[in-house]
Amino acid sequence: MANGITDLVEQNVERYQEELLELLAQPSVSSTGDGIEACARSVAGLLDEYGIDSEIIPTEHSPVVYGEKIVDDSSPTVLFYGHYDVQPPGDRERWDSPPFDPTVRDCADCGTSIFARGSGDNKGQLVAHIFALEILHQVADEQNVNVKYVFEGEEENGSTGFHDFLRTHAEKLECDFVYISDGPMHGSRRPTIVYGNRGLLAMEATITKANTDVHSGNFGGPIPNAANDLVAALDTLFDGTHGTLDVLDEDIDLPDTYAEMASTVPVDHEATKSELGLSRLARSEDQTYYERIALSPTFSINGLTSGYQGDRMKTIIPHEATAKFDIRLLPGQNPDKVFTHVEERLTALDPEISVRKLSTFLPMITDPETPYAELIRDAATTTWNEEAVEMPVLGGSLPAGYLKDVLEVPVLVVPYGNPDQNNHAPNEHMSLDNFKNGIETSARVLANLQRQ
Structure with missing residues (x-):
């Protein structure tokens, strides 16, 4: 046969x-x-x-x-x-x-x-x-x-x-x-x-301040900047690619052989950097490329939208900003539970931030x-x-x-x-x-x- x-x-x-x-x-x-x-x-x-x-x-x-x-x-x-x-x-x-x-x-x-x-x-x-x-x-x-x-x-x-x-x-x-x-x-x-x-938890966060964009010279200082405030809030969620919320260290359920198998997957760091035109990989290299994928939840901003995106300058204070981001989760972790913690963190930092769940995968x-x-x-x-x-x-x-x-x-x-x-x-x-x-x-x- x-x-x-x-x-x-x-x-x-x-x-x-x-x-x-x-x-x-x-x-x-x-x-x-x-x-x-x-x-x-x-x-x-x-x-x-x-x-x-x-x-x-x-x-x-x-x-x-x-x-x-x-x-x-x-x-x-x-x-x-x-x-x-x-x-x-x-x-x-x-x-x-x-x-x-x-x-x-x-x-x-x-x-x-x-x-x-x-x-x-x-x-x-x-x-x-x-x-x-x-x-x-x-x-x-x-x-x-x-x-x-x-x-x-x-x-x-x-x-x-x-x-x-x-x-x-x-x-x-x-x-x-x-x-x-x-x-x-x-x-x-x-x-x-x-x-x-x-697992995957994909989200969108939007913040709105004034009712219109304003001149950064005439209003810069006392008028809140939506882009600045959203970036500052998101910065509290991660360190490098690793999420900082305590919930991301909870509920992980990995078989005994999991880490050992991850460590044996062949990886060529130099080839990866060369292929992608990188001078270095994110974070330290005490773990292999694949171990970081398999053994740690990761946080990634997928896109940011705010203010002026055209040619040359437009000196404004954006009144609205939006970010799309995802968290990759390990076996045992629940996307809905993690979303609740993300939403609580961001809205506690700024009540004018709204967070929307886009999709999840277990x-x-x-x-x-x-x-x-x-x-x-x-x-x-x-x-x-x-x-x-x-x-x-x-x-x-x-x-x-x-x-x-x-x-x-x-x-x-x-x-x-x-x-x-x-x-x-x-x-x-x-x-x-x-x-x-x-x-x-x-x-x-x-x-x-x-x-x-």
Whole structure:
């Protein structure tokens, strides 16, 4: 069976590539709603095309696309999660080809790649699981594993509707484990297995002082400056990238192996600094790059808006200022609890500050000793012909914590995106080698599950 999988993926990959290109040409921007409904229909149609029973389930926001191929209730069941929504393309002038006109061309570091918004995040990874089932059917005498698919349409915009969907459709999603392919693989380009994700609390703080901007000379001194006051308030929340609120040291629940695993993830500090044009990394280097991601909550200001932003000078005192910021949380921590403390701190400093919660994701950790990890390690190592890098958490945040909380089963993240995929940025792309290996890895996971 092993050799057959490799050969069959190679024989079919051009057809799979064309299916992906067609899906990438369909915009699906959850923040604006552009193309979401049409893309949901396209994803459901793809499931149907490959013999998977599909349905489109409305939510308060974007619809969820569900599919299943059930052979026997007593057989093992895997649930593949993915998201068909994408980030806005941003400045189209910075794209070398139109974001929704998928283009195949060479990439200096990762070979021939598909360039389009959503190629890596997450359509190129999502479809790998669909194609994998066809490969399984071609190499196995009969399917004896149940396969379910749940693809949401607002992961890039908070997954609010998906959270509600999980609570009302938990029985439909019953499975033995959840398999997620999202995000980039490790920078070494070795196959990667991740056992959790950081939580996310995204917020917006706004402060309003006078009813209009005023001249900084005529009014500077006695008139409060909204920008100054907001920056000063935010400064009390963090030291470097580390949050200063006591609540950020509470409720952390990490397995004994967590810190040890984080310390063994390969990291090249100098390469990271060189790639990003940095003279130094933030904070001291007594922890590795990855240990700081895995072992400490972090605070990040994402954007600041206030006053004059045009050419040259305009000497004013801004009357209003807004900041967007996020806190990444560790397993055991609750985003809603942390939000309460942030809001209390900022409004105590200045009652004219209003704080709004934008989105949350629960942190999540799965025991690396789960038996499903071994069959995934075998599949990934065989496909990529390299030992897998194992990481306790993904740096980014996913709705994986909600899946684990509702379904109470192991959730494992196996990213297929190349590490330089530029997700959320111009010229997003997915390496064709990664696309092909992703399909093969998913097919091998299904084949391994059949043998259990």
